[in-house]
Amino acid sequence: MAQLIKMKDYASRYEQDFLHQNAEFLSVKQAYWQRMKTDWMIANKSGPKAPEDETLEKNSRMGKAVNRLKWWKHEDEEEVEIHESDAYLF
Numbered sequence: 001m002a003q004l005i006k007m008k009d010y011a012s013r014y015e016q017d018f019l020h021q022n023a024e025f026l027s028v029k030q031a032y033w034q035r036m037k038t039d040w041m042i043a044n045k046s047g048p049k050a051p052e053d054e055t056l057e058k059n060s061r062m063g064k065a066v067n068r069l070k071w072w073k074h075e076d077e078e079e080v081e082i083h084e085s086d087a088y089l090f
Helices: 018-046 062-080 083-090
Strands: none
Touching: none
């Protein structure tokens, strides 16, 4: 609202050096976003890992069934062993 009021014979700081104000604003904004990005990367790198979906699915019946299927599939994968003598299969 104050920007709409124009006083006679009054020059604001933006009218005196408006190009400097824009450049300064952009550099401050870029520095802020760069600092924010760096902080975010540090927090994600060293922060605690989010638990997998298994914790969310423990309470419901469907979740229990899905967890059982995941466990069963994982168990089957561990039992398969490939020896060097079986290399001809590939």
